[in-house]
Amino acid sequence: MSFNVFISYSTKDIEKIIPHLERFRTIDGVKTFFADESLIPGSKISNEITKAIKECDVFLLFNSSSAKKSNYVQQEIGIAIANNKNIIPIVLDVSKPEAMLMGVNYLDLSDKKKYDAEIKRLHNFIISKVEKKKQDQAVLVLALLILALLMLKD
Numbered sequence: 001m002s003f004n005v006f007i008s009y010s011t012k013d014i015e016k017i018i019p020h021l022e023r024f025r026t027i028d029g030v031k032t033f034f035a036d037e038s039l040i041p042g043s044k045i046s047n048e049i050t051k052a053i054k055e056c057d058v059f060l061l062f063n064s065s066s067a068k069k070s071n072y073v074q075q076e077i078g079i080a081i082a083n084n085k086n087i088i089p090i091v092l093d094v095s096k097p098e099a100m101l102m103g104v105n106y107l108d109l110s111d112k113k114k115y116d117a118e119i120k121r122l123h124n125f126i127i128s129k130v131e132k133k134k135q136d137q138a139v140l141v142l143a144l145l146i147l148a149l150l151m152l153k154d
Helices: 011-025 045-055 065-069 071-082 115-153
Strands: 003-008 030-034 058-063 087-091
Touching: 003 011, 003 045, 003 071, 003 115, 011 030, 011 058, 011 065, 011 115, 045 071, 058 065, 058 071, 065 071, 071 087, 087 115
Parallel strands: 003 030, 003 058, 058 087
Antiparallel strands: none
16 A cells, blocks of 8 residues: 655755654655656656556645646646646745645645644644555455455355
8 A cells, every 4th residue: 555645846845844754754654756856757747647646645845936837737737637636735935825725724834833733733634644545455355355255245
């Protein structure tokens, strides 16, 4: 079982994102899609990104002025919305979520006073989602076993 996290970002923000990416990877069961590392050389970028977004359990948007100018980031947001993904904007600078993400609760990493609390909040959210997915899968397996036993009984 893996909990898939899609990381949407501007390549201009990589240095700010790497420490957070490393923290997510310490959570047992979390698999991240980070284009700079996850894309296979020679693969069709749009196909790989679309597939990763469709398969993700949560879509983390590292929002910044650079991300707002990135065509890739804007397309990724559109794909995530079209696939009803849970989008969590993470604000890196003064640039707040706009347009289709206006009104979405975001984490503000640009405010140094809130930084530690916001990181902890995100970390705990992901851990809780991983645990929920594990429980849901365990219940499904149990239900299938019971169904199989009932079918064999007849």
